Amino acid sequence: MTPATIVDVARAAGVSKTTASDALRGHGRVSDATREAVLRAASELGYAINRSARSLRTATTGAIGLYIPQVVFRSEHYLSFVYGVVDVAAGFDYDVTVIVAGEEARPNYAPHVDGLVMIDPAEGDAMVERLLAMGLPVVSSERFPSGQQPTGVVWSDHGAYTRVLLDHLAERGAHRPALLASATVSDWSIGIQESYLAWCRDHGVEPAVAVATFGTDASQAQAEAAAILEREPDVDALIGASDGFAAAAAPVVTAAGRVIGEDLLLASCVDNSALRAMHPSVTAIDTKGGEAGAECARLLFRLLSGETERGASIELPLELHVRESTQGRSQG
Amino acid sequence: MTPATIVDVARAAGVSKTTASDALRGHGRVSDATREAVLRAASELGYAINRSARSLRTATTGAIGLYIPQVVFRSEHYLSFVYGVVDVAAGFDYDVTVIVAGEEARPNYAPHVDGLVMIDPAEGDAMVERLLAMGLPVVSSERFPSGQQPTGVVWSDHGAYTRVLLDHLAERGAHRPALLASATVSDWSIGIQESYLAWCRDHGVEPAVAVATFGTDASQAQAEAAAILEREPDVDALIGASDGFAAAAAPVVTAAGRVIGEDLLLASCVDNSALRAMHPSVTAIDTKGGEAGAECARLLFRLLSGETERGASIELPLELHVRESTQGRSQG
DNA sequence: CTGAAAGCGCTAACAT
């Protein structure tokens, strides 16, 4: 049995193709009685639209692309983000096509989509350039580090939340917070770093910054954490900027003879389930992956429909989850 | 400027549509000279095929679907899996459409794909039923727990690796290993559990099993871990079946006055970066997400081309990474 | 080795 087409539905309902099409899409042209007849016929025949035909006719694809940079260390945020995007797209009857780095190697690569959502665009990412060059509407999660601009942005003020976190550490008795910063060049990492330096200046604190990249293992982050504790013995709080830094630093802190949550407060700029499960559990900023994904998709659909103008920018609030690792002596 | 079509290419090369199409797809019909002329014209015009038109004509979609169950706790495995699938699909010039649970609520939901890859199909998952009912070729990562069967399977012998792990623990001096099992009903969780019980029987060891689910937080797994240590004081090794269990159990073990890697060996049936970064680092079975994804996609394309028969089953070998948490006293 | 013509299933334009 070949699947039913719109002509089969039209015939069964005793109307023309056009009327069937209008009825199925809810266009006001048709009378209620006709619409019902068409819908009944469609459901009886198990009719499902042929998206290729619609796409060819309307010059749309019925899919949006989702670009995920190939890093494993923010996997929880990314995966939640994917769920958020797919969820919203489903509401618009759109599919989501995933795009990952590496495909730019294909000479004529062009995903078959109407628009794009990009997570964490990084400076100098060839795939980002490639996708922007396609000329489709693009919404990015987090602002572009420089140069080109996407059609829309959903961003969070990581700098502001870093200040909130620093104030919290100070309130819990920390006098010399250190930052284990991320070497990645992104709006997010820069915001955290600048905000930290500004806070230190404002509070007359000497900054203590180490930089690490997070690849397949945590050894570099751990070495940097150890070095900073050794070099600056009066450091009494440590913030891990990247996902994984704080968890990686924890054993190093303990090995250095410090007690997390008492004489060394530990916190992360990116929350994840490992931080919740650790002992002591680690204070962190929730980056709200699912909501960010959903918001990006919503903005993209508004852009596609023309409902929102190019250049739109939406700020997504974050949340600081205070846990045991920043208890402080006073609360002990 | 509307994009160039195949007619534009044909005209520029001085041939017919048909010949242009044949040349572009490398069909043997055309002479070398003609092909070159067509390819040159195409590249000069920046021609990109209109996939909707091809799809309509050939009744294919140019995309495969990837179903990811909505759980965050295996995020690293899943995300690597996605990369593996997309990578292979790209080699076949196919897009990958992500499908997540929840979409089955839409009455006529049917993703626009030629075939499907499903990760970890669980018993009673409505979306799994729904996707199978579409009648498309389906490859699943891990075998189906029961009932319906997919067109092809890529699976790993988690039971066998659990035995390897148990033998390793015994060799490092453990006499009474306990299992913190997963409540999820999947081929994977069942294989681990059965294999554990069989091993205990074979070695005359009294089994010690606790069952936990892993949702947004680790508290249940932690409570179960604490209870088993309390109830069975001679337990000297603990295996976390699900991703996250071992990491969650670690602080509980320490709080119970046990020393990980010495009087209590800790291991996980699913590896992740948190386990590598912990102190002590935790011995784990590498579930090879990226390779599993790639293998699933390869099998799906072989099934789509008819190169492989329905019912194919491929075993993917895993790997045990021995780390500090199962050092044992002797090696101390 | 190449071309002409038909048609995939749908929707937009133009009727009535």
Added chain:
DNA sequence: ATGTTAGCGCTTTCAG
């Protein structure tokens, strides 16, 4: 409020 016609861009007959 509904029907008729044309055509989206491609691949597949069928004819040379």
